[in-house]
Amino acid sequence: MGVHGPVVVGVDGSEWSKLAAEWAVQEADLRKAVQVCFVMATEDPSLDETARDTVGPLTEGLADRHPTLKISSDVVHGEPADVLLRWSADAQLLVVGSRGRSSLGATLLGSVSAKAATHAQCPVIVIRGRRDTGPVVVGLDNSPHSSAALKFAFDSASRYGCELRAVQVWQDPEYAPVVPRLGWELIDLRAEAVRGLAEQLAGWTESYPDVTFHKVAQRGHPVAELAAAADDARLLVVGHRGRGGFTGLLLGSVAAGVIHHAQCPISVVRGVNP
Known part of the structure; x- marks a missing residue:
């Protein structure tokens, strides 16, 4: 786990992963983190362009709203949970949506979020709704x-x-x-x-x-x-x-x-x- 490493977000184009990305950027601001990395995993290299078209606008939109953060994205080949676990080695926090499936097949549903949460080398946040008040x-x-x-x-x-x-x-x-x-x-x-x-x-x-x-x-x-x-x-x-x-x-x-x-x-x- 990298205490001063990036906040890593698993994204797949679903609404849940977009919510996870928005939550992660706000959390990174509060933590005074330097970098947020959006990671999109695909097991089919032929879908790389589609993946970049999916994660690119999300990255650009949030970067415009949070200019003090370095927000980047990466399309990585591999099974989604395994990819996120590798990235967790240097992250200070890993954020995933609780569920969602895109046309790319990079699923942050059930088994993937659970596997990431219970095997990651850094703290994991699984987003199931969002609330800005409460204990x-x-x-x-x-x-x-x-x-x-x-x-x-x-x-x-x-x-x-x-x-x-x-x-x-x-x-x-x-x-x-x-x-x-x-x-x-x-x-x-x-x-x-x-x-x-x-x-x-x-x-x-x-x-x-x-x-x-x-x-x-x-x-x-x-x-x-x-x-x-x-x-x-x-x-x-x-x-x-x-x-x-x-x-x-x-x-x-x-x-x-x-x-x-x-x-x-x-x-x-x-x-x-x-």
């Missing part, structure tokens, strides 16, 4: 990998000038008995989630005194509860490859799940293995 919501799970997601969330909230909502979803363990849990057992599980939130958020106030944050401990299914918590959010942030505490919350399946169910931009931040 940044981050899902936590007590794992070391959550710290990367939490830092990204605090950075974003500080940059946007909005509040942060930290959510820990708790469930009955996999070995829970068939009979319903007793009231005191549920109280204990919730208390454990609350303690986990407090421990993970300790010390961040000193680093981000400008960010107001709220803690939410919620029982339920991680995907459903995170999507609901982000109903009014400007951005939902989740980690990837985390398994910790009593939930195993931010494993790949949850990151992939919120990509398909949340109705705001979703950031998937890959944790560093301890």
